[in-house]
Amino acid sequence: MTHPQPQTPETIFTYATPQLKFGAGASEEIGYDLSLTGAKRVLVVTDPGVAEAGVAQRVADQMGQFGIEAVLWSGTHVEPTDHSLREAVEHARSTGPWDAFVAVGGGSTIDTAKAINLLTTNDGELMDYLNAPVGEGRAPEHPLKPLVAVPTTTGTGSESTTICVLDVLSLQVKTGISHARLRPSMAVIDPLLTVTQPAGVTAAAGMDILCHALESYTARPYTSYERKQAHERVPYCGSNPIADMFSEKALSLLAGSFRTAVRDGGNLDARGDMALAATFAGAGFGNAGVHIPHANAYPIAGRVKDFHPADYPGEEPLVPHGMSVSLTAPEAFRFTFDAAPQRHLAAARLLAGDSEKDYGTVADEELLPTVLIDLMRDIGIPNGCGAVGYGSGDIPDLVTGAIQQQRLLATAPKPVTEDALAGIFERSLALW
Incomplete structure (x- = not known):
């Protein structure tokens, strides 16, 4: 199931970034x-x-x-x-x-x-x-x-x-x-400013980079929207050729450096790749948009009970943004697979990179969730929403919070109902 074809398809996409200065x-x-x-x-x-x-x-x-x-x-x-x-x-x-x-x-x-x-x-x-x-x-x-x-x-x-x-x-x-x-x-x-970032922060923030790239790459295409007047155009315009290029590069950089940056924070090459990946992914999603994992992340973070993540300061309960985004990502991409199979497969292969793990026997619809979960386990991300304090009884409240994020959900490659969100949250209580 995908979005219905617009009567007057959009033919224009927009692209903007700030002036950029990069390097040590x-x-x-x-x-x-x-x-x-x-x-x-x-x-x-x-x-x-x-x-x-x-x-x-x-x-x-x-x-x-x-x-x-x-x-x-x-x-x-x-x-x-x-x-x-x-x-x-x-x-x-x-x-x-x-x-x-x-x-x-x-x-x-x-x-x-x-x-x-x-x-x-x-x-x-x-x-x-x-x-x-x-x-x-x-x-x-x-x-x-x-x-x-x-x-x-x-x-x-x-x-x-x-x-x-x-x-x-x-x-x-x-x-x-x-x-x-x-x-x-x-x-x-300036990658030198990130060298002291602790492993837990590197892992959580890196999952935000990853989900930016994956969500913008799998967002509904800009041509699937109704044609807009100039004054109606918004920054999130759907997947498009320029945003795709940035997302693909971000995924390739993450495949080679994410695990290393978490394990060895002093590795300047890995830190530089992560900083560049964040920049590329930001340029991608800042124009194409993000969708279900980010919409779900808002109530996960906003309704936190007593979870305290590793390597974050302060005594207040906190589910860091990148962590909250990642916790439903495998199930979200399992849900959206049928709307854009080739996009999901291409993203999974980019993220797997030169992995020594054999993904050859994994079914197509399971490939991206599997590659994602393998990475999350390797870098110490909690095992789903249950690991940060949520249970089945919390799902209606989480769905209420997520469904309010219509600006994000409208970017998903297929329509997203409350029942669909409830299923994603339920299956995300434990991911492995």
């Missing part, structure tokens, strides 16, 4: 890059862990030689909430105005900086801009300030995307803000 030492040139914008006063956004390591301060310090006043704020909350984002915005408003912003950290930091940028340049409050039906889905009326994203983890791809993700605490749901103006103006990818 790239973060040392941010002052020069910002000087070209005319910025004189810059807010550097980071989190307590990155601040303690001194990384963000080094980025801030080198701006001074270009006449830029860089002020460091380290209040980012890991896995942002509506409360933490409001606090961040209020701080930026009270200490501004700012000519530009620099985010140094993981996806949580970059998303926090996106929210700050949005709400210090446009009227309104956070709920006005959250995706419907949780929020009003309002579009920003005014251009945003320059935002330089400097990831210190390899996974979220937030440096390439138009998305800001957060938990709405009162509703126990993870949602987001999506608009082209949120995309950072520049992404600075």
Whole structure:
């Protein structure tokens, strides 16, 4: 079963990425890059862990030689909430105005900086801009300030995307803000900043890279949508030739380096490949979109009970985003296989790479789930939703949270019902 053929098929796809600077030492040139914008006063956004390591301060310090006043704020909350984002915005408003912003950290930091940028340049409050039906889905009326994203983890791809993700605490749901103006103006990818990333974080964040690539590669094609008017076009336009190219390259890089990066964090070649894979996958899904695993991840993370992942700071319960995305991925791709068999097989073969494991006897519809599960077991991802605290009695609530993510589910290669989601969650309680 696939989506019905549109009466007037779409013939146009869109593609956009930020300006990119990649390579060891790239973060040392941010002052020069910002000087070209005319910025004189810059807010550097980071989190307590990155601040303690001194990384963000080094980025801030080198701006001074270009006449830029860089002020460091380290209040980012890991896995942002509506409360933490409001606090961040209020701080930026009270200490501004700012000519530009620099985010140094993981996806949580970059998303926090996106929210700050949005709400210090446009009227309104956070709920006005959250995706419907949780929020009003309002579009920003005014251009945003320059935002330089400097990831210190390899996974979220937030440096390439138009998305800001957060938990709405009162509703126990993870949602987001999506608009082209949120995309950072520049992404600075410096693999040297990721060397101290612990194994557990590398594994979870790497699964986010992987699911970005797999979901965008298996997304419904842009030609399966009804033709849109120019003002109706959204960043997620479905799989297309350019996004496909980036996703394929990301999968190939992951096949060769993911396990190594988790086992040996000091391996600079593997770290570089992971950083490049995150960039490629971000460029892919930032245009094609993601679907079922990401939709399911929002309630898995948002309704966390008492799970504490390895190598993550803090005492609060947490299912990291990349981990939450991965937990239903094998079953999600088993569900979508019949809508695009060749896509699923091609993705599985790219991810398997030169594996010594013999997949020759695995049935076609089982190949991608099997390759995925083998990788998850090797890098220490928990065995399904049950391993992070969920049981059969939680499935109706998880389905309620996932079905709200229609912006994502509409990108799946076949229609997704509540019953289909319930089956995916049930079969994902234990994956092996």
